[in-house]
Amino acid sequence: MPRLSDDAVVQIHNFIGHVLDLFEARYGDQIHRYYDERSAHNIVAPDPPPSLDDPPF
Template identity: 45%
Template sequence: MISDPCNDQARLPPLSDKAAVMVLEFLHRFTECFESQYYGEIHRYYEERSQANMETADPPPVDEPLF
């Protein structure tokens, strides 16, 4: 998984309020389009990881209380 991009990048330049909102709106729209285009691939990736986690998880010992 990709690390947090805010932690390993140089500081971003200052923006005006309007410019910050415009960039944010662009990023939201880009993300929507990206998710729409690659929904199948993204869903498949997370589904495979979820199933792998379920298959490799060891069940708790029988004599140990669940809560």
């Protein structure tokens, strides 16, 4: 990466932050839906309660 002045670094940082804010404002629902759908596949469901009809041994 090239050496940049402090002013240039701050301006680039602010620009990237602004672009990210705009991107999230436009596509945020899709991003959240994507991660929500995938996290549902990773949830470990609790074991079903034992049947009261089964003997304990």
